[in-house]
Amino acid sequence: MRANRQRSLAQAMRHFLKLLALTKDELTHLLSESARLKAARQQGTETPTLAGRIITLIFEKPSLRTRVSFETAITHLGGTFLFLPGNEVGLGWRETLADFGRTMSQYVDAMVLRVFHQSTLNELARWSSVPIINGLSDEAHPCQALADLLTIQECFGEVKGKTIVFVGDGNNVAKSLSVGCTKLGAKFVLASPPGYGFDEGFLEEFRHSTGGATLEMLNDPIAAVRQADVIYSDVFTSMGQEAEREERLARFAAFQVNGALLAKAPKHVKVLHCLPAHRGEEITDEVMDGPHCVAFQQAGNRLHAQKAVLEWLLKR
Ligand code: CP
Ligand code: NVA
Numbered sequence: 001m002r003a004n005r006q007r008s009l010a011q012a013m014r015h016f017l018k019l020l021a022l023t024k025d026e027l028t029h030l031l032s033e034s035a036r037l038k039a040a041r042q043q044g045t046e047t048p049t050l051a052g053r054i055i056t057l058i059f060e061k062p063s064l065r066t067r068v069s070f071e072t073a074i075t076h077l078g079g080t081f082l083f084l085p086g087n088e089v090g091l092g093w094r095e096t097l098a099d100f101g102r103t104m105s106q107y108v109d110a111m112v113l114r115v116f117h118q119s120t121l122n123e124l125a126r127w128s129s130v131p132i133i134n135g136l137s138d139e140a141h142p143c144q145a146l147a148d149l150l151t152i153q154e155c156f157g158e159v160k161g162k163t164i165v166f167v168g169d170g171n172n173v174a175k176s177l178s179v180g181c182t183k184l185g186a187k188f189v190l191a192s193p194p195g196y197g198f199d200e201g202f203l204e205e206f207r208h209s210t211g212g213a214t215l216e217m218l219n220d221p222i223a224a225v226r227q228a229d230v231i232y233s234d235v236f237t238s239m240g241q242e243a244e245r246e247e248r249l250a251r252f253a254a255f256q257v258n259g260a261l262l263a264k265a266p267k268h269v270k271v272l273h274c275l276p277a278h279r280g281e282e283i284t285d286e287v288m289d290g291p292h293c294v295a296f297q298q299a300g301n302r303l304h305a306q307k308a309v310l311e312w313l314l315k316r
Helices: 002-012 024-043 065-076 097-104 118-127 142-156 172-183 200-209 221-225 242-251 295-314
Strands: 054-059 080-085 110-114 132-134 163-167 187-191 216-218 230-233 270-273
Touching: 024 142, 024 172, 024 295, 054 065, 065 080, 065 110, 065 295, 097 118, 110 118, 110 295, 118 132, 132 142, 132 295, 142 172, 142 230, 142 270, 142 295, 163 172, 163 221, 172 187, 172 200, 172 230, 187 221, 216 221, 270 295
Parallel strands: 054 080, 054 110, 110 132, 163 187, 163 230, 187 216, 230 270
Antiparallel strands: none
16 A cells, blocks of 8 residues: 555656657757756856755766766755665665665655666656656667757757758667657658667657657668768667677678768768767767867766756756
8 A cells, every 4th residue: 555655656756767758848948958057057157956965876887978977967066976886786686676766765866877778767767756867778868868959959059950860770879869859840860770770669659759750760871961960970889789799890880970971961060979989980080080070069068968857857
């Protein structure tokens, strides 16, 4: 009885698991808040909206940007962070996710998790009475996508009407970005080798969440980038897929973002990469270090976008 009551309380809680769950208005709000918080940081007018709040980061996979930008964001906003390696807390194997979620909810105000399986987040969100933030799963990377959208907005004034071409694997980063771009009125194109496009399960969720919007999936990177305002690159082998690395390197060889591919795109094109970059694999030094690339501005925007998410979930 008590467990059921607690579970229904947990279900009413707002989480940040996938952009699929956000309305266009919520996404627009988060984006404008990200820009406001970036300006506030630059002008020294930030306020400690997370004072007295404790946010824990529980990571099953390595991270540089997500961990450091969350820890920095929480510190800037006056909160406290607590980092827990996933293997030390035994997420999902030392005790059930239901018991883990209900226990952690007694101590902390929010949890940021980086997990192998989206199902871990979904199950925790059923039981946690504090917000759960997806810091990357096999299916989604919504914090990254929000920073990507902020970067595109900074580059072009708005996201609406732009064409974003993701060259590579139809992975977690591509999925979240496709949803964000589409909800904000941009055109999203995925250029990937046959068999590495978006899966039907995701496409079904995408159609449902965007009211039947469409995206383009091509197998020819050159044809795809001819129309690009943005070319987006990510690793060919995501964390958890290491056993497929050799096969993927071969299958994705024509999908490297290099000078020759860039030459086929419009002159104003911007290149984004979520990082870490495997230079010489999915992207070359020439492009990473060239004038079109805004990957470090993009990495910086993780900080501001995540502040917006934290405030949206936690501000009193
Ligand atoms: N882009 C990104 O999430 O980087 P990390 O894996 O270093 O956190
Ligand atoms: N697609 C990559 C993104 C890393 C930030 C991965 O999941 O490993």
